[in-house]
Amino acid sequence: MVIAVIVVAVGGLIGATLFRNSKRRTLSNYLARIDSTFNEFAVDREECRTRLERLKSDVIEMLNKGKIDEGHFLMLDEKISEYMKELIQATPKYKRTTGTDNGIAAGPADRGTSVDQFRYCSNCGAKIPLDEKVCKKCGATQ
Numbered sequence: 001m002v003i004a005v006i007v008v009a010v011g012g013l014i015g016a017t018l019f020r021n022s023k024r025r026t027l028s029n030y031l032a033r034i035d036s037t038f039n040e041f042a043v044d045r046e047e048c049r050t051r052l053e054r055l056k057s058d059v060i061e062m063l064n065k066g067k068i069d070e071g072h073f074l075m076l077d078e079k080i081s082e083y084m085k086e087l088i089q090a091t092p093k094y095k096r097t098t099g100t101d102n103g104i105a106a107g108p109a110d111r112g113t114s115v116d117q118f119r120y121c122s123n124c125g126a127k128i129p130l131d132e133k134v135c136k137k138c139g140a141t142q
Contacts, residue, residue, distance in 0.1 A: 027072045030059060031079060038083045045087050049125055052087075056080045084125035 034055055041048035056077065063073040121128050123140035134141055 023068055023072060026062065026068055027075065030055070030062075030068075030076050034076065034079050034083065038086075042087070042090075045090070049084065049087055052080050052083055053124075053126075081124070085122075088120045088122070088125055 034052070037051045037055060038048060041051055059068070059073060059076045059080070062068045063070065068076070117130065119128055119130060119142075120126065121135040121138060121140055121142065124135060124138040126135055126137040128135055128142060132142070
């Protein structure tokens with residue numbers, strides 16, 4: 001009887017250790033994925049933002065399924081948010097011009113898109129129309 005209790009206790013301890021190590025491994029893998037995504041796609045800001053948002057939804061799903069702890073989630077979320085803010089701050093601020101001195105087009109306004117129609121959420125980095133005051137994605141007031 002005593003041996004059975006000891007075997008169950010040792011088995012539980014080993015199982016708990018493996019489960020905890022699995023969460024740590026998942027955390028380290030996702031930190032590496034976030035870093036590599038940013039490093040690979042930082043030049044194409046829209047693609048980078050899309051991939052980071054996809055990673056963020058994966059992280060939320062892992063938290064809901066219990067694959068990571070809340071502390072791990074906060075760490076991953078902070079890393080993604082940090083990169084999103086970096087993308088927003090690195091976004092060039094083009095001014096709309098009515099004409100050019102040298103005949104060369106300047107900024108996205110010349111490609112048929114209007115710079116003045118949207119901005120990015122300061123919290124999550126999602127595109128927000130200028131006339132909206134609340135981000136639909138994260139609910140942050142702008």
